[in-house]
Amino acid sequence: MRSTWTKTLKHRIGSAGSAPTLARALALAGSLAGLAGCLVTNKNHCGLNQGACGDGLMCSVCAVDNNGCVQPDEIVDAACMFGGETTSGPTTATEPLTSSTSPTTTESTVDPTGTTTAVSPTTTSDTTTDDTVTTEDPTLTGSETTVGPDCMGDVVGNPMCGGDLPYCIDLKCVGCMGQNCGLIEPGKPACEETSGLCVECLQHSDCLNDDKPACDKDTATCKACSDHDECPATACDLETGMCLPESCVFYVDLTKSGEFPCDDAGAGTTQQTPLCTLQKAATLLQVDKPCTIKVKAGTQFQTAPTIIPAGNITVAIIHYGNTLPSLQVPMDPALTVQAGNRVYMRRIAITNSPPTANPAIECTGAALWLDNQRISNTRTALHALDCKVHVRQSIIFGHTFGGLDIQGTDVNKAQLWLENSYITSMMSSIFGAVRLIGAVKADVLYSTIALVKSVVPPFECIGGFSGTINVRNSAVIGPDPRFGAGCMGKVTITTTYESTESMQPELIGTFSTFNGGQLQAKIDGPLTDGAVWKTGDPKVDQDGTPRPKVDGAADYAGADRPVR
Structure with a gap:
């Protein structure tokens, strides 16, 4: 999806600006402060007072001293004379003048209509009329700059300027192209060509503050990061x-x-001196030293269990290279997250064939974020005790014991966020998609649960369940009941599609494809308009298709929004 702020050209601090010499305007303005176009006006200048001068003196709009009043023989250019002849210029000194200068010649080319002047690299134009549009030589500014009507006063917010020419610079309304945005509007170093406005950012590298390192391309503003792609180096x-x-x-x-x-x-x-195993990298992690581990799909699978050392350790485990790496640990958990840890994992597949690992991930007393994960064909995908677990844009399928097993003693410690994800295609002998035990808070948003066969409902609440379940904008499909008896009275279901199909052939009217646990919604099928997008909801679906991003807009229920 193309961003609202289309990047066509940007100019950051240090890029070339435009500051042509304005000989005649200096008499009226007093001074021009660099690129920002700051104007200091001599209100006593004769040009601003109907050309009034003392006896024997005449008003020159080109003179600065003595408020512009000079001896008649000092006026050598008729264009400088107040009310005198000009080359298609203003007739009063209250109309600002603009000059675009080339270093090679002083010849001028004037459009007979007096409305548009094109300045070539070898000519100079000294022409100004109301609503003039001037295209300056790109060699003077580093890019083509379009200027509009005359203006005086504030650079930013000038009432004489607007639209895609919002700034008053050198007595002309201009857009940000060819200008130094960092000087025009500090804190907005990038130029958005379509609007002509200086903005905070067009890409992540424009954002220089550590607490707002990512560019929201919909609004062209810097923000806190919310996706690993927004931090390409780590x-x-x-x-x-x-x-x-x-x-x-x-x-x-x-x-x-x-x-x-x-x-x-x-x-x-x-990358030229890599370690062999993820487990070895984990042993190098240190308390209070946040770190990133980048894993490549090597010539062999990662088969050793990885244990994050206990304590205040923050680590992101992400992939690099074109092929996604896979952890295939035969028996033990592929990843163990311990008390005090904060662990992020993105696009690292965990799988076994046949399913033997139980669970694929073990988490105790920690925070765990699983993004764009594919966890398949193990016995249990995840077992967590008093963990804050985030599962986003992930696919969990093919497990024989169950999906997500979340246990807790305190709802402030034991929480599950299941967002934009699938839990599908399972033949489970212990529990179904999600099992909640004890004090757990669970939120399910834009997720699809289907084809989960087990001895209990897809959502099971046991062990004196004392938490809550909130399900919104999702698709929960399977025979009644879909929520166990222990969940009743503690589950809230909003704008969510529910149906009773249990076999894949029965779902061909709901989903168009069934592939690797991913069930893509059928265009105009029963999931259409089953959800309502709200501000703060995911901007894309599980595989990256944009969602409406309009508060209150109808959307497809579940993890997939099909592409028409």
Whole structure:
């Protein structure tokens, strides 16, 4: 989806600006302060007082001293004479004058209509009329600049300027193209060509404050990061909104030979000197030192269990390279997250064939964020005790014991956010999609639960369940009951599609494709307009298709919004 703020050209602090010499305007203005166009007006100048001068003196709009009053023989250019002849210029000194100068010649080309002047690299034009449009030589400003009507006064918010020519610079209304936005509007270093406005950002590198490192391209403003792609050098600390430091990055590539063979005895701090195993990288993590581990799909699968050391350790485990890496740990959890940890994992597949690992991920007393994950064919996808678990844009399918097993002793510690995700295609012998035990708070948003066969309902609440479940904009499909008896009275279902189908052939009118646990909604099928998008909801669906992004707009229920 193309952003509202279309990037066509940007100018940051340090880019070339435009400040042509304005000989005649200096008499009226007193001075021009650089690129910002700051104007200081001599109100006593004769040009602003009907040309009034003392006996024997005449008013020159080109003179600065003595309020512009000079001896008649000092006026050598008729264009300087108040009320005198000009080359298609103003007839009173109250109309600002503009000059565009080329260093090679002083010849002028004037359009007979007096409305448009094109200045070539070898000519100079000294022409000003109301509503003049001037195209300056690109060699003078670094890019083509279009100027509009005359103006005087404030650079920003000038009532004489507007539209895509919002700034008053050098007595002309101009857009940001060819200007130095950092000087025009401090804090807005980028130029958005279509609107002519200086904006905070057009890309993430425009945002220089650590607490707002990401560019919201819909609004062209800097914000806290909310996605790992917004921190290309490392990853996003999703709880603080800041990018993880570039000073701590480890690379993992289980490739024993080739151009960059791995070595677990090495430093692992560059792509050219990678470690072999994710487990080895985890042992190098330190308390109070946030870090990023980048994992590549090497020539061998990662089969060793990875245990994050206990304590205040923040780490993002993300992939690099074109192929997604896969953890295939035979028996133990592929990843163990311990008390005090804050762990982010993005696009690292976890799978077994046949399903043996139980669970694929173990979390105790920590915060765990799973983004764009594919967890499949294990016994249980996740077991968590007093963990804050976020599952976003992920696919969980093919498990034989159950999906997400969330247990808690305190709803402030045990929480589940399931967003833009699938839990599908399972034949479970213990529980279904989600099992909540004890004190747990669960929020399910824009998610699809379907084809989950188990001995209990897809959502099961046991162990004296004392939490809450909120389900919104989702699709929960399966035989009645879809929520266990222990959930009753504690579940709130809003704008969510529910139906009773349990077999794939029965769902061909609801979903168009069934592939690897991902069920894509059928265009104009029963999921259409089943959800209502609200401000703060995900801007895209599970596979990146844009959502409406208009508060109150109808949307497809579930994890997928099909592309027409």
